[in-house]
Structures are given as structure tokens and as C-alpha cells.
Amino acid sequence: MKTTKIVLFLAVxxxxxxxxxxxxxQNFTLEGGVFGTTYKITYLNAENNYQKSLDSLFLLINNSxxxxxxxxxxxxxxxxxTSVIIDPIFTEVFQKSKKIHKETNGFFDPTVGxxxxxxxxxxxxxxxxxxxxxxxxxxxxxxLDKVSLIDGKIVKANSKVYLDFNSxxxxxxxxxxxxxxxxxxxxxxxxxxxxxxxxxxxxDNNKPWIIKLIDPINAxxxxxxxxxxxxxxxxATSGNYRKFRFLEDxxxxxxxxxxxxxxxxxxxxxxxSVIANLDCANVDAYATAFMAMGLEKTKAFVEQNPELExxxxxxxxxxxxxxxxxxxxx
Numbered sequence: 001m002k003t004t005k006i007v008l009f010l011a012v013x014x015x016x017x018x019x020x021x022x023x024x025x026q027n028f029t030l031e032g033g034v035f036g037t038t039y040k041i042t043y044l045n046a047e048n049n050y051q052k053s054l055d056s057l058f059l060l061i062n063n064s065x066x067x068x069x070x071x072x073x074x075x076x077x078x079x080x081x082t083s084v085i086i087d088p089i090f091t092e093v094f095q096k097s098k099k100i101h102k103e104t105n106g107f108f109d110p111t112v113g114x115x116x117x118x119x120x121x122x123x124x125x126x127x128x129x130x131x132x133x134x135x136x137x138x139x140x141x142x143x144l145d146k147v148s149l150i151d152g153k154i155v156k157a158n159s160k161v162y163l164d165f166n167s168x169x170x171x172x173x174x175x176x177x178x179x180x181x182x183x184x185x186x187x188x189x190x191x192x193x194x195x196x197x198x199x200x201x202x203x204d205n206n207k208p209w210i211i212k213l214i215d216p217i218n219a220x221x222x223x224x225x226x227x228x229x230x231x232x233x234x235x236a237t238s239g240n241y242r243k244f245r246f247l248e249d250x251x252x253x254x255x256x257x258x259x260x261x262x263x264x265x266x267x268x269x270x271x272x273s274v275i276a277n278l279d280c281a282n283v284d285a286y287a288t289a290f291m292a293m294g295l296e297k298t299k300a301f302v303e304q305n306p307e308l309e310x311x312x313x314x315x316x317x318x319x320x321x322x323x324x325x326x327x328x329x330x
Contacts, residue, residue: 027204034058035170036068037194043181044188044204054177061173064089065165067113080159085152093165093172093281094149100168100285101144104301108289109259111142113164116257119264135262142259170194171236171284178280190230191280195237198280199230208330211235216270216313216321226311228273229330234280238287239271239313259292268315269295275309275327283308299324 025045032039041054064087066072076084086094100108115138120128130138146157154163165172170193177191178198188201190209199209213226216239228235256267272290274283286308290298295314302310309327316322 030054035062035066035166035173035194037170039191039193041177041192042190043186044201046184046186048184050180050184053180057176057180058173061089061169061176065093065169065172067164067166074163074165077154077156078162082153082155084154086149086154089172089176090154091149091152093168094147094154096172096279096281097165097168097285098144100282100289104286104289104293106143106145106260107258107292107297108167108285109142109144110163110165110167111144111147111161112257112259114138114160114162115142115259115262119257130264139262142262167238167288168281168285170196171234171280171282174198174234174280196280196284197230197235198233199235200232202231213237213271213273213311227329228275228311228327230275233275233277234283235273235275236280236284236287237271237273238284238291256292256294265294267291267294269298269312270315270321271311271313272298273311275311276307278307295324302326 025047027042027044028046028049029040029042030049030051031041035058043050062069063072065074067074067078069075073084073086073090077086097108097110101110115135118130118134118138141158141160141162143161146161147163148155148157174191174193174196175198178189178200181189181191181200186200188203189199190203191198197211199211203209208229208231211228211230213228214237215225256269257264269291272287274287274290276283276286290301290310290312293301295312298310298312302308306326310325311327312324314322314324
């Protein structure tokens with residue numbers, strides 16, 4: 001039923017959304033801002049500029065799951081409204097979140113936002129320690145198991161539970177664009193939103209799409225220090241770029257909040273990139289979960305889920321950056 005609704009949703013979009021027609025197939029690159037970040041979308045050998053269609057897709061996603069839009073479904077639900085009938089977009093994002101929350105034993109959790117803000121890792125960026133009692137108070141409202149979908153409505157065990165799908169929404173938006181392109185029989189494209197990516201086919205020189213990872217320590221200064229060839233796969237990276245700190249022994253650590261216990265811990269995992277032939281929403285969520293899991297738990301998880309390729313950058317015992325990966329560089 002869920003898949004049928006999404007297909008119908010895209011079909012209606014195709015019928016009612018106009019596009020600027022061109023006379024012969026050509027390559028297009030569309031760039032702009034969305035979801036508080038940027039996007040760059042390249043597709044090849046197509047007859048139409050689909051900018052208007054993509055703008056409409058992004059608007060529909062914002063209207064459903066954007067916490068920055070006060071009139072969105074998720075904002076209404078977070079305010080405690082109980083009569084909201086959620087749309088197919090919200091339904092799929094929620095169900096994917098539930099699935100990955102269960103698979104990762106709670107390390108992926110879209111309800112952890114209030115706790116993150118309390119620690120000062122939110123927009124205000126004013127770091128502080130929380131007492132055990134404060135953590136316990138916030139943890140009453142953390143846990144996706146406290147949220148259910150019943151008869152088309154979101155039901156929360158506690159009205160103060162706050163949903164935030166930012167850690168999966170960009171990947172989901174990429175999936176929606178990819179489905180739109182697939183419906184248009186576009187065989188070669190690269191969709192990037194906020195650093196999350198889906199690639200299909202090849203570039204116009206028949207070579208794989210090339211993705212360059214950012215150095216998590218020297219972000220912006222050493223782009224492309226890892227080069228990935230991507231074709232017919234999704235890729236997402238989660239990391240604390242420039243948010244690590246040096247301890248007295250010279251080691252680099254990042255502050256990570258455990259969504260299961262509520263406690264903030266020091267982690268030597270600087271970034272986690274996930275590559276897989278899965279929806280981008282899935283790899284987006286896995287990358288987020290892995291940062292919360294830490295290095296050793298992530299390695300164990302990947303061993304049990306070999307369909308996931310990972311590039312884990314971490315600070316080793318002497319403070320230098322090292323890498324664990326099961327990705328084979330081409």
C-alpha cells in the first residue's frame with residue numbers, strides 16, 4: 001500500500017506539473033538551495049528541464065516533514081495536534097525510521113533532538129553538561145518506540161516527544177527525485193543534496209560518477225583526499241566536521257550523544273560514510289546511527305550486514321587519523 005501511494009503521488013505530479021521543453025536531448029545540471037542546505041543535480045540525455053518539477057517535489061517534502069516550516073505536518077504534530085492525517089511522504093519516512101531504529105537497536109533515533117539541544121549541540125551551540133536528573137527528565141521524551149502510526153495518524157506516548165527527520169529527510173528527498181527520473185526513463189544521473197548522494201549509470205564519458213570525500217579534520221582544505229567511484233548506489237556521510245576537540249594527550253575526539261542512555265561520551269570516530277545499493281534515506285540513517293554507535297559497534301554491525309560498504313575515519317591511539325573500510329577503492 002505504501003509503495004502504491006508513492007507511485008500515485010509521483011504520477012499525479014507528472015500530470016499536473018509543467019516543465020520547460022527543449023527540442024533535443026541534452027545534459028542538465030540544476031543547482032540551488034533546499035532544506036537549509038544546497039543541492040546539485042545532474043542528469044544526461046534528457047529532453048526537458050525539470051527544475052519546476054523538482055521545486056514542486058521539494059515543496060511537498062517541506063510541507064510534510066520540515067521542522068523549520070510551522071505549517072508542516074511534523075510541526076503540527078510536534079505542537080501536540082492529534083488530528084493530522086499524515087501523507088505518503090511522512091508515512092514512508094516514519095516507517096523507514098522505525099525500521100532502522102529497530103535494526104540499530106535504537107542508535108538511530110529521530111526523537112533525540114531536544115536532548116541534543118539541551119547539551120548545546122543545536123543551533124545555539126552553547127555547550128553545557130547535564131546532570132543525571134536532567135538527562136533522566138529529557139529521556140522521558142526520547143525513543144521512537146514511544147511513537148506509533150495508527151489509522152493514518154501519529155500517536156505519541158508522551159505529548160512532549162519531538163520528531164525531527166533531518167537525519168533521513170535529505171536522503172529521502174534524493175530517493176523521490178530518483179524515482180521521478182526513473183519514471184522519465186532517465187538512465188544516467190547524479191543527485192546530491194547536502195552531501196548525500198544517489199548515482200545511476202555513468203557520466204557522459206561512460207565512466208562512473210566520481211565522489212570526493214572531505215577531510216573531517218581539515219574540512220574545506222583537503223577535499224578529495226578520498227575518491228569514490230559511484231554507480232547505481234547511494235552514499236551518505238555523517239561526521240562532526242571541525243567539531244572535534246584535542247585532549248591533553250593530543251588525541252582527537254568528538255562529543256557524541258548516546259540516544260539510548262542520554263549521556264554524552266567522547267568518541268574517536270570522526271566520520272562515517274556508507275555506500276550501498278539501497279535507498280539514500282536508508283544509508284543516510286545508517287551513517288547517523290554509526291556516529292552514535294562508535295567505531296567498534298559499527299564494525300560489528302557492518303560485519304553482520306555485508307551489503308553496507310563503509311569508510312570510517314577515526315583518531316587512533318597516537319592522535320593521527322586512520323581509516324577502517326570494506327570499500328574497495330577503484
